[in-house]
Structure formats: C-alpha cells, structure tokens
Amino acid sequence: MPQDLDEVGAAEAAELALEAIERLTRRQPLGVTSLSPTDEGWAAEVEVVEESRVPSTANILGLYEVDLDAVGELVSYRRIRRYARGRTE
Template sequence: MGEHKGRTIPAAVAVRRAVAQLRELVGHEPESVIAVRRASHGWEMDIEVVELARTPESSSVLASYHVELDADGGLSGYHRTRRYTREQVDQPAGPVLHHR
C-alpha cells in the first residue's frame, strides 16, 4: 500500500500532514495536537481548532476534532467531538483522592 510498504510514517510527519489537511477541510487554524496514537491503519489524533476568535481570548470558541490518517499520511476520516469556549475547564473523570 503506497510508498511505505507496510510501514507507518513517523508521528511527527503524521501530525504535520493531519494539521494541514484539517486546516484545509474545516477552514480554521488548528491550535494544538492534544493526543496522538498509532493505530492498525496508521494514526489517530485529536486536534484543537479555534473556530471563532473573540476578545477577550477566554471567550473564543474552540473545537476538538478526532482525525484518522492512513499509513501514508492521507486523511481517511475526521469528526468534531467537542465544541467549547476557551475558559471552560474539563472536570475530572472521577473523584479526586488525596493522600495524607
């Protein structure tokens, strides 16, 4: 399959390709890559995008996109997983335990 003959492109190359392709498809500037995972088909990653810049910046609207790349770095799928303002903070998944 492609020039890599069964090997997957390096993570840094995959990230650069994913950011460029997502920018072109959604028309907004990716701000950060928040997760990268090697997958059986290539790479999966989550990328934050500024969808609506506002002043103050804390009120800007961001979105998280889940992006999938094939082994050659071609975008095989993406979808928005979350939309939120910059000032929103994720809540912990469960109770926080404190040790003394």
C-alpha cells in the first residue's frame, strides 16, 4: 500500500515524539524505546530524565507513551512508569 505523501515514516515519527515530550514536559528525553504503527498513526515510548541526581546512576527516569496521528501531530501522551536509572523489572 503506498504511503500518503503527508504521512510521516518511522524515523520522523520518532523524532516528533521526542520533540513533543521535551516541549510538553520541559525535560530531557533520552530516546525512543519503542515505536509501532497504529491504525491512526504511531505509538511511541520515550524515556525521559525526570530528576537529575549525582551520580547520574541515581537519576529518576520516566517512560512516556506518545500517540501521533498519520501526519505526525500529537494526539495524546501520558507517563506510564517512573523508576530509578538501572532498575529492571
């Protein structure tokens, strides 16, 4: 199926998700940890430094879910998890 010229691809969707989270939370995003297409556009998870501490291994991170439409506009976002850097589930 050909992609509409106005629709964004995966790489651009990831960049747009990072930009949206930084603009909305005013916090430093570390990167996109997952990205998947949806019927409406894209769903991304973005890891963010919520609290900077010394040493950096004590930082508190947040994981945000970001939904974009097919042209890359933000539809919704929410923090789904908060945790200390280096902690695993």
